[in-house]
Amino acid sequence: MQKILVTGGAGFIGSCFVRTQLRNYPDQHVVVLDKLTYSGNLDNLKGLDETRISFIRGDVNNPEHVRHALEGCDGAVHFAAESHVDRSLSGASDFIATNVGGVNTLLSQARAMNLERILLVSTDEVYGSVTDGSSKEDSPILPRNPYSASKASGELIGLSYFESFCMPVIITRGSNTYGPYQYPEKVLPLFISNAIDNEPLPLYGDGRNVRDWLFVEDHCAGIDCAFRKGTPGEAYNIAGENERENITLTRKVLSLLNRPDTLIRYIEDRTGHDRRYSIDSTKLKALGWEPKMNFDEGIAFTVKWYQENEWWWRKIKSGEFKAYYEEHYRERLDKSQGI
């Protein structure tokens, strides 16, 4: 492919995808369409070859923005989304608009364009909480929070365009992703940056919920593999194969930063908190992908990146994020200390 559209390319995973596409496909041009919401950040694309990227500030819910961005593209990878579960619990409208409506806008505009491939980036959360074993692509879709329900709905809209209009739609379902440039509302960058500042780490519930940790470059390699080698109409799981309880992850961060466990605060749980996610990636592995990053090395690398790149996250944490943090955590943090 000569020119691809990457929506949400200024976000955490999207910007890594842009970076790795430029690195791995020297003749390819990338168009980024991004609204630059609170989590979109042009700093994430700093230092990349600007002659090979066209950045368009625009909304995936706006047909004209999408049509303009798609001009001349032969493929599209759709990352743009509202991505944080906690925010979806405080209000789901933006999640429905972007994560469901945005897929429809993208695909309805792409219908006239004859793209070779369109990949929708989805999540392992669509399977809901998994008590035993690991979900396969044909396991039931049972999302349990507004974010995951909106992602599952986006998937179904995508598959309907495959069935109804023969559009080459492929879906990936990645697990919990970590690495550089992740907005510090997500647990790892939040806990790393709080620990650097000797601030408490607000751990939900009993801290024993399980997530499967996937390094961001491995996630992007999995998306690329499904995009180029996957079968239209199919979904592919992308697992990190590093299931850990949140408390284990938290202690790991503290030990890497030489901070005491007394920084941990058990606070009132996230409502409807899914206990465990676990997916099986056998189907994608058959196409030649596998996760490369070892968990201990990946976490150590990530902690070091946030230590060495305070310029990146301090700007964010001193802005809009401050008010969000106070509203979302202060009462629960005070309660946890009997205040």
Ligand code: NAD
């Ligand atoms: P992120 O919040 O860091 O980035 C989202 C990007 O989308 C931002 O740049 C934002 O400005 C942009 N955006 C939001 N609404 C938009 C709109 N209406 N129009 C155009 N751009 C818009 O999220 P992320 O963690 O990088 O996630 C990217 C994708 O991967 C999402 O679809 C998410 O559901 C999926 N995913 C994330 C994870 C994870 O662990 N972070 C795991 C699996 C799947």
Ligand code: DAU
């Ligand atoms: O599984 C894939 C999903 O992973 C993606 O689809 C989402 O976009 C991404 O945000 C992520 O969702 P989670 O809800 O799992 O990620 P989060 O970082 O918010 O939380 C990870 C775990 O840590 C979860 O069990 C809740 C817990 N947690 C989170 C925060 C923010 C805490 O204990 N304290 C916190 O302050």
